[in-house]
Amino acid sequence: MTLTNHDDDCRKRVQEDPEFAKMWHETAVELLDGNDEDRKIARHMLRDHFGLSEDKIQALQSARADAPRDAAYFFRFGTYKMDACDYAEAIANFDRAITLEPDNPDAYHSRGIAKDGQGDYAGAVADFDHAIALDPDDADIYHNRGVAKAEQGDYAGAIADYDRVIALDPINVAVHDDRAVAQAGLEGRAGAVAGYGVDDELGALEPKEAAV
Numbered sequence: 001m002t003l004t005n006h007d008d009d010c011r012k013r014v015q016e017d018p019e020f021a022k023m024w025h026e027t028a029v030e031l032l033d034g035n036d037e038d039r040k041i042a043r044h045m046l047r048d049h050f051g052l053s054e055d056k057i058q059a060l061q062s063a064r065a066d067a068p069r070d071a072a073y074f075f076r077f078g079t080y081k082m083d084a085c086d087y088a089e090a091i092a093n094f095d096r097a098i099t100l101e102p103d104n105p106d107a108y109h110s111r112g113i114a115k116d117g118q119g120d121y122a123g124a125v126a127d128f129d130h131a132i133a134l135d136p137d138d139a140d141i142y143h144n145r146g147v148a149k150a151e152q153g154d155y156a157g158a159i160a161d162y163d164r165v166i167a168l169d170p171i172n173v174a175v176h177d178d179r180a181v182a183q184a185g186l187e188g189r190a191g192a193v194a195g196y197g198v199d200d201e202l203g204a205l206e207p208k209e210a211a212v
Contacts, residue, residue, distance in 0.1 A: 010024065011048070024045065024049065025050060027045070027076070028041075028042045028045035028046050028049070029046075029060055030042075030073065030076065032057075032064050033064055043057055070100060071096075071098075071104065074097040075094065075097040075104070075106065075107055075110070077093045078091070078092075078093030078107075078110060078114070081093060082114050082117070085117065087118045090111075090114040091111055094107050094108075094110055104134075105130075105131040105132075105135035108127045108131035109140070109141050111127050112124040112125070112126075112128045112141075112145075113144060116148050121149075121151045124145075125145055125148045128142075128145035139165045139168040139172065139175075142161045142168070143161070143165045143172070143174075143178070146160075146161030146165065146179075150181070155183070155186035158179075159182050159183060159186065162175050162176075162182065163179070166179070
């Protein structure tokens with residue numbers, strides 16, 4: 001879909017879907033709190049999708065100085081930043097959400113996804129651990145933790161998480177694929193160790209001496 005078609009679709013949904021219009025307007029207004037690019041996007045949305053004048057947009061931006069900043073606000077803004085692949089800003093916002101609402105598993109889960117996006121797999125697993133402790137029956141958290149473990153080479157840990165996903169959500173096709181990849185990785189590592197042996201505490205693979 002081109003940008004023009006996307007704009008046309010959003011305008012149509014704003015006109016026809018009150019719930020979407022409310023969400024879209026809230027997103028635009030909150031983007032006024034962001035950086036220059038965020039504010040540019042916000043002005044475009046408010047002007048072209050809602051027909052607001054520049055004066056009204058400026059008034060909205062001025063009013064933002066006194067707007068409440070609760071955990072839900074920082075979670076929404078963090079989610080927006082994560083969708084834009086701005087992982088550092090996403091994490092900063094999820095940090096604020098967690099400070100204000102430390103028992104929200106979604107905030108830890110989302111921060112873990114953002115950390116995974118940065119390549120911080122250990123940090124991601126730690127956040128997924130916390131999210132699971134708060135919500136032990138969410139299959140998506142186990143799935144994402146399994147992915148992060150596999151990315152670190154912990155295939156056995158990944159498989160254990162994927163098994164838990166299958167128990168909670170047996171029709172999840174993607175997790176069966178991910179489990180097969182992890183199983184192949186585990187078997188490949190086991191075969192390498194059997195053929196070469198593990199040398200020193202660093203785990204480097206060295207060929208075994210031939211049997212005499």
